[in-house]
Amino acid sequence: MKAVYMDFQKISLKLAEIFEDLKTPIQTTLLYNGRTTPHPILRDREKIIKGINITGLNFRRLNKIKHEKRVLAVDASLKTLFDCGSFKIIIGKVAGIIWKGRRRYFEKEHEIRAKLVRTKLETLEFLFEIELSTAYKMSKRIGEEDYCILDRPLIAVPAYRERTIRVMKNFCRAMAEKKIRVVGISKTSKLEINTGESLLGYLYSKGEKLMKNKSWYYHPLFKLSQYPKWYLGDVTIVKFSSDSKHVFRVDVNRRDPEIINNLKEVLGEIAYLDDPSIPGYPYPPRCCHEEAKISKQELETLRLTFLEEMKKFKLKERLILNTKSSNFREEELWR
Amino acid sequence: MEINDNVGVVLWIEGDEVTFRIYKDKRVHRGQLLKIIDQNIKFIIKVTDFKPETLLSPAEISRISFKIEKGESIDIMDEELRCYYTATGKIICQIDDYGYITGPTTIPKIFSNVKYITPKDLEEIRLETGDIKIGYLRSGHKATGSTISINGEKAFPHHVLVCSITGGGKTNFGKVLAWNIMKEKGKYSMLIIDTESEYFDGGDKEHLGLVHSIHSEKGLVYITPRVKFPCKIQYEFRFGSERITRNIQAYPLEIWWGTLQPEDFEQTGEYTPPQEALLWMMWRRHRENWLKYLIERDANLIYNELRGKIQKTTILVTKRKILKTIGEEIIFKSEECKTRLINEVLKAISEGKVILIDMPTSSESQEKLVTVLFARRIFKFYERCRKIFPKKWEKLPTTLIMVEEAHRYLSKQALYQGGVKRENIFAIISKRGRKYRVGVCCITQMPGELDEPLIRQQLTKIILPLPTKPDYQLLINYSPYLDDSGTEMKTLDKGEAIIISPPSGIKFAVPAKIFKYENVIIDELANEVYIREEQVEKE
The missing domain is CATH 1.10.150 (DNA polymerase; domain 1)
Known part of the structure; x- marks a missing residue:
């Protein structure tokens, strides 16, 4: 136990460096450029992109704007149907619902898809594809100035296959052409500032001082030209409600200049969609998140259905043996 | 009442209990009768309780309610999906294609529609087939157009229990019952002992009595200290501009x-x-x-x-x-009286009348003695008739003896002395009266005090407002069909009742609004005046 306490001490010192760094006097160059002024950074493989210095002037007041626009929200969830060690059979369920203002307007039956995957990246791509596919199909029911909210940042991760990246880019382009406002809201973010502190955490603490008891958004973080190609969205950090204790990363479609120019209106209209039960996060993506969940009963039914299918190919026993090979840990060690 | 209107949808069924979602714009009341039709079987359910259902977590509910407390206006998205109300109901009977009613032997499907009940449905349940009309079917606190009646011939010999707190409507019910008996012209008879002078003329300006009914001249016998010898009391009163006179047979209260x-x-x-x-x-x-x-x-x-x-x-x-x-x-009286009152009472009983003994100034012990005295004589008379003159007995009307403050005679304390059971006439009538067509109508504010076997023997129960737990719990424990009626009993208003009467075919707890006696008589008087005017016109 003594070793772990020593580890905790080392971590504390490291954190102190991160958090306290900003308290040291600003050092300037001969040209009076602040070198330790906090700014967001983006990592593009080995390259580090420095964003715009963080200043109080870029904290902007956010007001809810009432509207009756159609809002499409899409979310998907995954569960493992069978874990065979070297591969998995996974199930994805997608929920897509359209609201008109604050009223539920249209929903289609939640689609369930399955895939055999070997890597984590394949799993993420699968999730990505089924979400975008549903979003694209349902976007036919919405139009100009309506919204499409995704529960993810608008980035086409370079690690994805080319096909997947193309799908995302095409999607954003198509939505921009239709003038549908695509917005990606992330509940978590790896964005950081130059000291290593989380960007969201830093802005939240700053916001609490400058914009106490108010809803706000922070923009811009980067110049549009600074974003790498695989960044399809322009990043803002938003606190949707004065009651909320959370801030979110909100990406808006970079290919849609109209959205960037009307950012206040866009974010204000999204803020209007929050629910008193959980203030500070728009209800449509939250609702889709809940509806996309796969229950135990559903999973069991799908398992049995799949096994029936395997029977036809006389592969059922083989599959079961493969799953047993990976279940030792659960069955024997973690009992 | 709405006709063919959907109220909700069945969510779950367990045993004979149905849980259903109440539609947003519909209102359902405790005790209300509703129906579910599934595959040609009609299930009649009685609403017993309510429960909100929500997908919101306790923390979310807390947050929302706090905002409301602060005076903020709240707009919950997907509110109907995330918050709705359910009600539980008990299946009280099922009716098949042929109109045959039975207790529930099967269940409706989940997601069946729950609908309001219609007058046609009520006819099928047969709440109106009796001859003693006592009130309206109640939906929540509202009276519907359908009446509830019990079959006197079948219900009276199996006795009647009327329970209520003070001011709950017991006297009103007693008058309604007596009015029905007078109206039936000789089919039934009834003995009432009135220590508050409420039955004859209502007792005050706001109330009416048995004398105001058109049937009183032929159906009522009045025994009172007001008269010194047998005679016809002339009672006059005004109804609107009309002067009405009633001539009632009266006897002096002398024994x-x-x-x-x-x-x-x-x-x-x-x-x-x-x-x-x-x-x-x-x-x-x-x-x-x-x-x-x-x-x-x-x-x-x-x-x-x-x-x-x-x-x-x-x-x-x-x-x-x-x-x-x-x-x-x-x-x-120490000396023999000119009027043989007991004989006159027995004669009136045989003729199918309501015998009203008015003793407003009597003490409790006098009241008890008079009640016991007449009850014993009536029971003995019927018993002897049946055993010795069966043909004569068959022609006698079914009789009902009203016992006020029944807990004085039928409590455990009254019936058990020193650990030994000592039955009185009312206990005997409760046990054996059915054979001779003599019933007791026990009226009490404290049913919790009654001996349990007696509660079981009183098969027809009229439960008016009864909020005290020991009282309604005992009734529930020792009566059929009342299992889920505890909450309803507590929340009854004056004049509202729950009725069960298996001998009459009412095999479930029916929510009722007892007729207001004054309204019944006013309608009757209006009709009487109208007929009189018509006759005058003809002449």
Whole structure:
């Protein structure tokens, strides 16, 4: 136990460096450029992109704007149907619902898809594809100035296959052409500032001082030209409600200049969609998140259905043996 | 009542309990009857309870309610999806294609529609087929257009229990019952002992009495200290601009000591075993004059006569008690009376009338004695008739004896003395009266005090407002069909009731609004005046 306490001490010192760094006097160059002024950074493989210095002037007041626009929200969830060690059979369920203002307007039956995957990246791509596919199909029911909210940042991760990246880019382009406002809201973010502190955490603490008891958004973080190609969205950090204790990363479609120019209106209209039960996060993506969940009963039914299918190919026993090979840990060690 | 309107959808069924979602714009009341139709079977359910259902977590509910507390306006998205109300109902019966009613033997499907009940449905349940009309079917706190009636012929011999707190509507119900009996013209008879002078003319300006009914002239016999000899009392009153007169047969309330028997005193429950023994000894020695002898004779002489078999103190206490009850000679006379009141009462009972004994100034012990006296005579009369003159007995009307404050006679305390059960006439009638078509209508504010077997024997129950738990819990424990009615009993308003009457075919707890007697009589009087005017016009 003594070793772990020593580890905790080392971590504390490291954190102190991160958090306290900003308290040291600003050092300037001969040209009076602040070198330790906090700014967001983006990592593009080995390259580090420095964003715009963080200043109080870029904290902007956010007001809810009432509207009756159609809002499409899409979310998907995954569960493992069978874990065979070297591969998995996974199930994805997608929920897509359209609201008109604050009223539920249209929903289609939640689609369930399955895939055999070997890597984590394949799993993420699968999730990505089924979400975008549903979003694209349902976007036919919405139009100009309506919204499409995704529960993810608008980035086409370079690690994805080319096909997947193309799908995302095409999607954003198509939505921009239709003038549908695509917005990606992330509940978590790896964005950081130059000291290593989380960007969201830093802005939240700053916001609490400058914009106490108010809803706000922070923009811009980067110049549009600074974003790498695989960044399809322009990043803002938003606190949707004065009651909320959370801030979110909100990406808006970079290919849609109209959205960037009307950012206040866009974010204000999204803020209007929050629910008193959980203030500070728009209800449509939250609702889709809940509806996309796969229950135990559903999973069991799908398992049995799949096994029936395997029977036809006389592969059922083989599959079961493969799953047993990976279940030792659960069955024997973690009992 | 809405016709063919959907109220909700079935969510779950367990046993005979149905849980259904109430649609957003619909309202459902506790005790309300609804229906579910599934595959040609109609299930009638009675709403027993409510419960909100929500997908919101406790933390979210807390947050929202706090905002409301702060005065903020709240707009919950997907509110109907995330918050809705459910009700539970009990399946009370099922009706098949042929209209055959049975208890529930199957269940409706989940997601079946729950609908409002229609007048046609009510006809199928047969709540109106009896001849004693007592009220309206109630939906929540509202009376519907459908009436509820019980079958007197079948219900009365199996006895009636009426329970309510003070001011709950017991007297009103008693008047409605009596009015029905008068209306049936000889089919039934009833004995009422009125110590508050409420039954004859209502007692005050706001209330009406039995005399106001058109049926009183032929259906009512009035026994009162107001008259000194048998006669017809002329009672006048105004209805609007019309003057109406009723001529009611009346008898003086006078009972000769000689007609009283030891058993009459014994069954009031006010005498100890040694005192009762003394009464019987006196009776055996002196027959009709036993009471006069006991009262007028010196205690020492009685003691000597009985050769010390009864203690002197017992004799003294017994004399004092009896004197207290009958000594003033207001009701009970030492000399033989010109009117043989007991005979007149039995005659009126045989003719199918309501006999109203009005004794407003009597003491509790006098009231008890009069009640026991007449109850015993009536029961003995029917018993003897059936055993000796069966053909005559068959022609007698079914009779009902109203017992106010029934817990004084039928409580565990009254029936058990020193651990030994001592039945009185009401307990005997409760057990055996059915065979002779003599029933008791027990009225009480404290059903919790009643002996449990007696509650079981009173098959027709009229439960008016009864909020005290020991009282309604005992009724629930010892009655069928009342399992889920506890909450409803607590929340009844004055005049609202829950009725069960298996002998009448009412095999579930029916929510009712008892007729307001005054409204019934006003309608009757309006009709009477109208007919009178028509007749005058014709002439």
